[in-house]
Amino acid sequence: MTSWGPTIEGDATAFRLWAPDADAVTLEVDGRDPLEMQAAGEGWYEATAPVGAGARYRFRIGDMAVPDPAARAQDGGVHGWSVVIDHEAYDWRSADWAGRPWEAMVIEEMHVGLEGGFAGLAARLPEIAGSGVTAIELMPVNAFAGTRNWGYDGVLPYAPAESYGTPDELRALVDRAHGLGVSVFLDVVYNHFGPDGNYLGAYAKDFFHPDVKTPWGGAVAVDADPPRRFFIDNALMWLRDYRIDGLRFDAVHAIANDGFLDAMAAEIRASLDRPVHLVLENERNDADRLAPGRYDAQWNDDFHNVLHVLLTGERDAYYADFAEEPEARLARCLTEGFIYQGEGSVNHDGKPRGTPSAHLPPTAFVAFLQNHDQIGNRALGERLTRLTDPQRLRAATLLLLLGPQIPLIFAGDRAGSEAPFLFFTDFHDELADAVREGRRGEFAKFAAFADPDKREAIPDPNAADTFERSRVTDGPDADGWRRFYAELLALRHAHIVPNLKGATSAGAEVLGDKAVIARWRMGDGQMLAIALNLGEVPVAVPDGEPLAAVGTPGEPASAAAWLA
Structure with a gap:
């Protein structure tokens, strides 16, 4: 089985490319004569050149010069030269890092570009480590067109984005995090490529299934090699060569291939002699993918969606699925994990969504009140600090941080940030126009943007100011929020x-309008109870001194946790 990307072999480097639709492929190494690559069967072309780390190269197919789709680095952007990288050269200082168990995770999601690149984020790690956060999750860092992007328009999955730093600067970030006791997760995108800089379709059309539609075009053909190998090897690269602790797989429902997902999880676990954590984003709410030996957890959008309705009263678009009896839906979420377990979804044209999940442990779900999608996919990028009052937000945060699901927070949450997190890209010309107008058109179904003139106020994703406005800033009570989170x-x-290992639900019940109480039997036999009241009327809650409380337990805009 042929692997993707260059391999250093002593004083030379072996190059390979899968180009089944090409009649011939030439290797161009900067400063050397072109070298005709040899057909190696099944669409592969190979060549070996007497060069090592740092060599710049590309492939020529006809009159088209293309980067290596498995380049480990780029010079000059995604249309420029690929660069040979020696993954063995970095001198790790935290070589004895053993990782953290999944139950210990408190994850903070962040965007590397907004943090000043790999080096800028590394400088912030001591503060993060001292906050009680035990893991950072990086939005995708692989190469994309331009210098700023969410990361979900990546086209070279193996190459860290030049605007963020070098491969060794990413390693240094991971190294320093481990030295401070912080795990590092990486968001990877295997369901599509971005619209600028992906050349695979020009010489390997079978990398995609044109008849299997996704929001981004034909689905990736992960049902067969070499595409399947391309993505599995990519996952293994991040885990081996960069010592990443875990991966979050973006929107796997758009891959629509459970066999691939299961095979990838199995190979990752069999290939590494250390624990790694694998997390899914899966709109299908598929509990089978969370079986032992597969994936540790799924981002639980249901948790976010129902709490967003309770906190803001919004009912537009997908929030319509959670608008009726939201307190009962929250009780189900806290008891069983998923809210949708096969019921019809208004947002999915009445089609059933989800499978039964009550048998799964609470730690099979990653809970959050905000993340990049749930803020950035709003037209104006508002955080909850701008959409609800601080007392209610603190009450919901208590549920998030003391509940037994794995909590995920978004950069700025701990500082009560009110800065928007907007959708940003760096496209140009006709593509820039299409992205801008497409973005504005997405919000036509929202009542607040039904008027075309109001849609014109939605920030242009390609404007540099849209990126700059998204930088995290402290909110007006930043110190108070930091103390609250730390406590x-x-x-x-x-x-x-x-006591999370072995924890099980002991049920949840509705206490009143926008009020619930949930209980869990912890691994040591103690009972954890959390009562949340986001309504306007007091409700009855247990007696006794709470472990923690926001407001007076049972009163409006309150939350309390008891452990006995």
């Missing part, structure tokens, strides 16, 4: 994390 996370690590 709750200290309680989580002292009382919740040690």
Whole structure:
């Protein structure tokens, strides 16, 4: 089985490309004569050149010069030269890092570009490590067109984006995180490529299934090699060569191939002699993918969606699925994990969504009040600090941080940031126009943007100012928010994390309008109870001194946790 990308072999490097639709392929190494590549069967072309790390190269097919789709680095952007990288050259300082168990995770999601690149984020790690956060999750860092992008328009999955830093600067970030006791997760995108810089279709059309439609075009053909190998090897590269602790797989429902997902998880677990954590984003709410030996957890959009309705009263678009009896839906979420377990979804044209999940442990779900999607996919990128009052947001945050699901927060949450997080790209000409107008058109179904003139106020994703406005800034009560998070996370690590293994639901019930109480039997036999009241009327809650509280337990805009 042929692998993707260059391999250093002593004083030379072996290059390979899968180009089944090409009649011939030439290797061009900067500063050397072109070298005709040899057909190696099944669409592969190979050549070996007497060059090593740092060599710039590309492939020529007819009159088209293309980068290596498995380039480990680029020079000059996604249309420029690929660069040979020696993954063995970095001198790891935290070589004895053993990782953290899944139950210990408190994850903070962040965008590397907004943090000043790999080096800028590395400088922030001491503060993050001291906050009670135990893991950072990086939005995709692989190469994309331009210098700024969410990361979900990547086209070279193996190459860290030049605007973020070098491969060794990414390693240094991971190295420093491990030295401070912080795990590093990476978001990877295997369901599509971005619209600028993906050349695969020009010489390997079978990399895609044109008859299997996704929002981004034909589905990737992960049902067969070499495409399947392309993505599995990519996952293994991040885990081996960069010592990433876990991967979050973006929108796997758009891959629509459970066999591939299961095979990838199995190979990753069999190939590594250390624990790694694998997390899915899966709109299908498919509990089977969370079986032992497969994926550790799924991002639980249901948790976010129902709490967003309770906090803001919004009912547009997908929030319509959670608008009726939201407190009962939240009770189900806290008891069983998924809210949708096969019921018809208004947002999915009445089609059933989800499978039964009550048998799964609470740690099979990653819970969040905000993330890049749920803020950035709003037309104006508003955070909850701008959409609800601080007391209610603190109450919901208590549920998030002390509940037994794995909590994920978004960069800026701990500082009560009110800065928007907008959708940003760096496209040009006709593509820029299409992205801008397409973005605005997406919001025509929202009542607030039904008027075309109001849609014109939606920020242009390609404007540099849209990126700059998205930088995290402290909110007006940043110190208060930091203390609040630190206190709750200290309680989580002292009382919740040690007893998460073996925790099971003991049920949840509705206490009143926008009010619920949920209970869990922890691994040591203690009972954890959390009561949340986001309504306007007091409700009855248990007696006794709570472990933590926001407001007066049972009163409007309150939350409390008890452990006994």
